[in-house]
Amino acid sequence: MANDKPHAVCFPLPTQGHINAMLHFANALHFMDFHITFVNTEFNHRRSLRKADPACLAGLPNFRFATIPDGVSFPDDDIDRSQDFIALYLSIKRHCVAPLRDLIATLNDPCSGGPRVSCMISDAFTTFTLAVTAELSVPNIFFCSVSPVGYLGSFYIKELIQRNIIPLRSEEDLTNSFLDTVIDWIPGMPNIRLKDLPSFIRTTNPHDIMLNDCWEETHASRDASAIIFNTFHDLDAPVIEALSSVLTPPVYDIGPVSLLSQYIPDHNLLRVNLWKEDSNCIEWLDEQKQGSVLYVNFGSITVLTSSQFIEFASGLANSRCKFLWVTRPDLIEGVTALLPAEIATEIKERSFVTNWCPQREVLSHPAVGGFLTHCGWNSAMESISAGVPMICWPFISDQQPNCRYLCSEWGIGMEIGEEVKREEVERLIKELMEGQKGKEMKRKALEWKVKAVKAASLGGDSWIKLERVIKEAMLK
Structure with a gap:
């Protein structure tokens, strides 16, 4: 009976990458016979309704969506612009506790028609949810959508302050060699440079x-029932071991979650998009030679200056490479992202430019041979899962350590300097x-793909660990 199922309430940080990763994980739990309530905030729910098939947001049997206020308000004619990430993050911390408490009370009402809430799966940077689950005496499992190395770096921010390494002494430290200072005492991150730690x-x-x-959020994790990282053992074992040694809750590496969803047999998978996907790009890719296309996407919150946009566009044009470029309307700070006429004419016959696309399908397409990326963890994991090497231009948060590991540790990335120059963009693309x-x-990327697929295939290491965390934390 449906009311006998364990019931997980899933609450992601409301940005596209965090929503995607949590939704993949929720699909896996649904496959493991959980009843799922997936919580969107009102602003993103409004955006999704404008872009997606409404039937998708209606859910599936034993998988439903719910909505709570987030304190974010934009007029309908401005709803498609990306939120200021920091403003959004602070807003949900201020506004979501009471609505979340009320939602769970409603779900637990016998009249709701579903089972009582058994556990909560919270984004690892929404630790305010601990107050709600403590009142209900249900487990709260943190799902970390940022990278393990990004989370570990954040954990040591307080010690960096105590050692007088940060905050920076002056703005000059951003451009002199200070950010090249080697930090050799963080376990699991040997010889990491200051510039390779999270951007904050x-x-x-x-x-x-x-x-x-x-650092407050990472240290508040001590009260979580467990922490799950979207990765797999072969990729991140030293960092996961270091996290296990410093964090109080048990740590599980379960991923890539996008592949977990892919290997669920005969299962309807749900998706939530904040922009309308353009599936025509897949038809365009079908016409291209194998490995000939560079995919370019800077994610859902990266904002370029007009100068940076022109440098990237010029580098792409001068490379003579075929490319698929996602240019959100709000990609450029303060103006709509439109290519200059002379560049648009130059690239017309060898490019496809769109506002948004089905990224996982694009990366797994045989025509795609590389990915120019902001190094968001969700994008990095999807690229690793598809065996696609990357050109890296990190923007914010964990993207700096992700870039370091993609380029220096795993051998599947090349970094573009912070000051974007068309000549460098052209050179790295070629x-x-x-x-x-x-x-x-490409050879190394395919090796990592094999390991990722092995971990995420049914019966693989990530499924074994999913069964463990269900038994040891969610249903404890």
Whole structure:
């Protein structure tokens, strides 16, 4: 009977990458016979209704969507622009506790028609949910959509402050060699540089909200029932071991979650998009030669200056490479993202430019041979899962450590300098798509793909650990 099922309430941080990863994990739990309530915030729910098939948001048997207020308000004609990430994050911390409490009370009402809530799966940076689950005496399992190395770096921010390494002494430290300082005492991250730690350390303000909030959130995890990271053992074993040694709750590496969903047999999978996907790009890819297309996407919150946009566009044009470029309407700060006429004419016959696309399908398409990315963890894991090497231009949060590991530890990335220059963009594209280093990166990327598929296939290490966390934490 449906009312005998365990019931998990899933609450992601409301950005596209975090929603995607949590939804993949929720699909896996649904396959494991859980009743799922997936919680969207009102602003994103409104956006999704405008972009998606309403039937998708209606859910499936024993998988339903719910909505709570988030304190974010935009007029309908401005709803498609990306939220200021920090403003959004602070808003949900202020506004979501009471609505979440009320939602769970409603779900637990016998008249709701579903089983009582058994556990909560919370984004690892929504630790305010602990107050709600403590009142209900149900387990709260943190699902971390940022990388293990990003989370570990955030955990040590307080010690970096105590050692007088951060905050920065002056703005000059951003451009001199100070950010190249080697931090050799963080376990699991040997010889990491200061510049490779999460971006929030790049401040001169000791009271910076995100600087302090990052370490506070990671240390608040001590009250979670468990922490799940979207990764797999072969990729991140040293970092997972280090996290297990410093975090109080048990740590599980379960992923790539996008592959977990893919290997669920005969299962309807749900998706939520904040932009309307353009499936025509797949038809365009079908017409291209194998490995000939560079996919370009800077994610859902990266914002470029007009100058950066032109440098990327010029580098792409000058490379003579075929490419598929996702240019959100709000990709450029303050203006609509439109290519200059002369560049648009130059690239017309060898490019496909769109506002949004089905990324997992794009990355797994045989025509795609490389990915120019912001290094968001969800994008990185999907690229690893597809065996696609990357050109990396990190923007915010864990994207800096992700870039370091993609390039230096795993051998499947090349980094573009912070100051974007068209000549460098052109050179790296040619090296990735045509050069010897690119061939070696593709070889390594395919090796990582094999390991990712092995972990995420039914009966693989990630499914074994999913069964463990269900038994040891969710149903405890």
